[in-house]
Amino acid sequence: MTGVPLLTLIVFSPLVGAVLLALLPREPVAGVRRAALVFALVPLALSLWMLARFVAGVGDFQLVERASWIPQWGIEYRLGVDGISLFLVLLTTVLTPIVVLASWGDIERRVKEFFAFLLVLETGMLGTLVALDMILFYVFWEVMLVPMYFLIGVWGGPRRVYAAIKFVLFTMVGSLLMLVAIIYCGGRVKAATGAFAFGYDRFLALQFAPSEQLFLFAAFALAFAIKVPVFPLHTWLPDAHTEAPTGGSVILAGVLLKMGTYGFLRFALPLFPVAAVVAAPVIVALAVVGIVYGALVATVQPDLKKLVAYSSVSHLGFVMLGLFALTPTAVAGAVYQMLNHGLSTGGLFLLVGMIYERRHTRRIADFGGLWGVIPVYAAFFLVVMFASVGLPGLNGFVGEFLILLGAFGPWPRATAIATSGVILGALYLLWMYQRVVFGPLVHEENARLTDLRGREVAVLVPVVGLCLVMGLYPAPFLTRIQPSIDHILARLPAATAMARR
């Protein structure tokens, strides 16, 4: 079965689904929803097959596909998956059907279009993760933008248009400069070999002067840092999250933000290692500021969704700290934390969405005493909240622990401050949970709330289940992730020596 272009199937099956969905009649809505769920399950099934075929312990790319695309410029259609992208692909294919289910009741207008955009977005995300040609990567990177723009702008809250445009413009500032940097690197390949080429491996083989690296790293890093988002480039995120519909928020937090950290690890670090080593102190500093700042701002948010949005800024600060600690443990922790954040923050947005559907408010002050009214909801909320806090036994702990462990060696002071972020994280999440779920039932309306329905339980069970599995038994994940990380970090010692000079 080696002849099957599995990655192509995974990447484009959602797009095919989107086209088919667009051709379906608008009514009945229930049929549209079921079709969307089926179309979202196809890539999931295919990606599970990919997981089965993936050989653990190999650092290089697997399931590689190659075809000529624009030969004049040496641009290829080339896909491949390694330990870093493997689980991010799975995260994407797992979250998409969950989002379809979660949007079941949330989206009532233009249902067909919503799911079609969601599936196009999935193709963009999957393509970004497995593209091994820089232009192909860029194409998918930009393709992600358009459907997300529509998801926020059409189905979002009152200030949706502002949030959608802000999201697009912020992201494009970075990505267009990255395009120039990519073209410049392609020109360097031409200078070295006589012809343009944009393959990832060809870029890796380039030798850049340190000053050149700094400029190129800056162009790439800006694009990725906006996407992550790294403090102080995060201002688009709370707006986008607050205005986006629940499904959009889940995908945004769960997968889209990871594209930034993925980009750092896949491209900015290995392509420009000297610049990465030079820039590491600055990025670590920004990461730590982001951790503390995000946590502090989250603490004082009166709105549940904004609180979760700012907690993302804090959590992704941890991921950035792990990446730029540049030690194998910390980077592995960072990759693990990307997955954790996708699950736990995605889960938090789902839970916020569910309560919003019932009460049409997200203000923390409007709740209280839910434990007695909707215990099942409260129980799920508890687990997901603890996963986000990083309670041992749940996934968040593994990631944060590995990051802090790996980062302490090179950056003891930064790590010490970051650790306070863990405590702050516990503070704002527990305090929020306390105000929402415990205490007396002050608002009449809350007494009439109904507990989770079967569909909603079906949405949350996989999230909670994966949080538990990843918290209790991380080994199968890490054995697949680690070799690829070692592969990338192997480029660093020489670079560190060069940076010292």
Added chain:
Amino acid sequence: MIDVAPFTGRWEVALPGIIVAATALVVMAVDALSRTTERDGLAVLGMVGIVGAAVAAIGLWLAPGTGPGFGDTLRADRYALFFTLIVCAGSFLTLLMSVDFLRDQPLPPGEYYALVLLSTSGMIFLTAANDLIVVFLALEIMSVALYVLAGLFRRDARSTEAALKYFLLGAFAAGFLLYGIAFFYAAAGSTRLDVVAHAIARDGLRPLTLLGIALVLVGFGFKVALIPFHVWTPDVYEGAPTAVTAFMAVGVKAAAFAAFARVFMAGLGGVAASWTGVLWVLAALTMTVGNVTAVLQRSVKRMLAYSSIAHAGYALLGLVAATHDGGAALLFYLTTYVFMTLGAFAVLIALGRRGEPNEDLADWAGVGFRHPVLGLSMAVFMLSLAGIPPTAGFAGKFYLFSAAVDAGYVGLAVVGVVNSLISVYYYLGVLVAMYMVDGDRAIVPPSTRPYLLATILVSVAATLLIGILPAGPMAMAKTAFLSLH
């Protein structure tokens, strides 16, 4: 006795232009002699003529060793033929959408179709002109027909203003061009581009030549609407009937760029250093002012006018690079530009009707969901104009920016990229209006205007196809440009 032999040999180099011009005459005759009021047949006749010209162009492309004709004043090299095909595509689609446009608008069909065809013939000659006098003649054939077309709404003050403004400024610019040609003649003793190039190679850059370059640049700058020679564009584009505006935005730009690039690359390539600096500044200015001003527009028609100015700036990047890839990128970009711009104008026409042009963004509220074909098509055109993959506009910009970076103009590529970003704002603004604002303005159902719908769908297909599989057209553009030397 005057020896006429050099002027008659190789007449087939003019075949595409002759076919179109002859079709124009036939259309006029049929219109005068026909007793019925049915005039759609004229458009079909015109389209047949255009297809005939395109077939002739393809035949010349494939025929080996088509040499110069008419004393080497016309060259049907692949460069000319590529542009001829672009012009034919633009003209064909203009005629196609005009069928529905003219059913709705108070325009005289016979004159309209004949003038579009005459203008097209001028464009085709312009792409092949190897002599500055022929450049001037072809430019005038193209423009005079357009002056009339711009003013074809005779009872409409804006249309009349557009025609008058276009005519006066166009005549002024033609004066610059002619004056520049005179200087070239003084310097080289001929107006033929190869002789001019030869003289430059022999004598280097003489003051006379430099004056000629400056004046000719003004003339072309006016025709392709570079800033600061653009002041006529927004008013003319806004005042002219929309189908004519589309034709101008696409055809004039492509044909004028064909002559512009031929004169500067083939004729003046030897002293490229003397003009690339100026073009660098003009390109940066044109992109920036065009895009920034487009942001401020509320009328879609006017926004598209400024966007077409900005796109001339992008295209100029290829000329600044002055390399083979730069030239090829220019050709390729104009190919993509034809489809996305024409498509956008076709949607603009589709959303309006007589007496209710619906040119304001506010009129577009909620149209995207109520008319999904129009909405999605416009989304494709806007994303393509903004340069977002996987559309033709991205492939075009990628080619241009790569060529510029390859030629060492990283700075100008960054200016282009920053401009793309600015343009995203207003192109997405159209999508905001169509999809994110609620509205209930009734528009003519697109299914009742099949010709218009066909124009839109062809443009969408071309925009996506060139965007996803750009290798073929890129190779053709490269071949075409290489035939210039």
